[in-house]
Amino acid sequence: MSWKGTAVESTTIGTIIRGDREVFPPYLYAAYRASNRRSPNLPLIEVPLTLSELTGPGPAISEVTPEDADLTRNAGTGGEAIGQRIIVTGRVLDEHGRPVPNTLVEIWQANAAGRYLHRNDHWPAPLDPNFLGIGRCLTDEHGVYRFLSIRPGAYPWRNHPNAWRPSHIHFSLFGPSLASRLITQMYFPDDPLHALDPIMNAVPEPARSRLIATYAHDVTEPEWALGYRWDIVLRGPQATPFEEPEGEVR
Ligand SMILES: [Fe+2]
Numbered sequence: 001m002s003w004k005g006t007a008v009e010s011t012t013i014g015t016i017i018r019g020d021r022e023v024f025p026p027y028l029y030a031a032y033r034a035s036n037r038r039s040p041n042l043p044l045i046e047v048p049l050t051l052s053e054l055t056g057p058g059p060a061i062s063e064v065t066p067e068d069a070d071l072t073r074n075a076g077t078g079g080e081a082i083g084q085r086i087i088v089t090g091r092v093l094d095e096h097g098r099p100v101p102n103t104l105v106e107i108w109q110a111n112a113a114g115r116y117l118h119r120n121d122h123w124p125a126p127l128d129p130n131f132l133g134i135g136r137c138l139t140d141e142h143g144v145y146r147f148l149s150i151r152p153g154a155y156p157w158r159n160h161p162n163a164w165r166p167s168h169i170h171f172s173l174f175g176p177s178l179a180s181r182l183i184t185q186m187y188f189p190d191d192p193l194h195a196l197d198p199i200m201n202a203v204p205e206p207a208r209s210r211l212i213a214t215y216a217h218d219v220t221e222p223e224w225a226l227g228y229r230w231d232i233v234l235r236g237p238q239a240t241p242f243e244e245p246e247g248e249v250r
Contacts, residue, residue: 023239025202032198033159053179064104069137071109071149073130081131083112083150085225088186088213091143092173095236099143104174106136107147114153123156148225154193166193166200173232182242186230187212203241210240 028039067074072081088107092100110116110133113125117133131150139145154164168185175181187194189212194200200208210233219227232240 022204022237023207023241025204025241025243029198029202031160032202035202049179054177064136064138066137069135069145069147071107071131071133071135071147074135075130075132077130079130081111081150082128083131083153086149086151087146087219087221087225087227088149088169088230089144089146089216089219089227090213090230090232092139092145093143093231093233095233095239097233097238099139099141100175100234101139101141101143103139103143104136105139105145106134106172106174107149107169108134109149109152109169110155112150112153114155116155121155125153125155151188151226154191159198164193164196166191166197171232173234175234182234184232184240184242185211188228189213189215207239207241210238 026039027035029035072085073079075081092103092105094100108116111125111128111131113128115121115123115125115127117127117131133152135147135149137145137147149169152167152169154167157163157165167188171184171186173182173184185199187200194212200211203211213228213230216227216229219229221227234240
């Protein structure tokens with residue numbers, strides 16, 4: 001897989017040209033420190049896909065339940081996650097603006113205090129026993145996904161002095177096979193940390209702006225939750241910028 005040059009990644013959801021500098025971040029973005037050790041120094045080698053990569057994720061899709069899309073309650077404790085309740089919804093679209101139905105969308109995020117339930121997250125913010133920070137759903141016949149969650153907090157990371165990641169939600173999209181998985185991040189509007197974040201800034205404008213959700217008053221539910229809308233375009237000139245799947249939990 002490559003984002004360099006004119007490399008082409010062929011998948012069963014189509015052909016994704018990841019060399020498009022208008023959309024995708026470069027492998028190496030010096031201000032994003034981890035990219036210095038992750039970026040390749042040698043020409044990339046095409047690895048033939050195996051049967052297990054060209055098929056699936058069938059079992060994962062068949063096990064999706066409506067409860068999986070409610071991150072405020074899917075910890076199974078009977079309690080509700082603490083935080084500002086949010087609804088995040090949007091459409092998954094192809095390069096022609098056509099909806100992609102019945103595709104698996106998975107998300108993961110920090111809790112309201114900015115802490116992940118993850119063995120590598122040790123900063124002194126509280127964990128929430130009623131919040132796992134993971135959810136999944138399938139798009140409907142109109143390509144629409146929808147999650148109920150809480151707004152994630154910002155959190156520090158050690159990329160540079162006083163570095164904080166803006167509030168964000170990680171998204172994973174599966175096409176019809178494991179090899180067509182795409183990963184990206186959604187951000188919230190009007191966050192002062194956007195301009196300081198090298199992960200965001202590695203993405204060229206105007207594609208960077210496509211990573212920011214819109215506050216949607218028609219999605220907001222009275223006395224319940226704030227609504228955000230964020231469409232994801234899988235490929236083409238209006239594509240949502242995606243990242244390498246082996247990235248760290250950041
Ligand atoms: Fe993160």
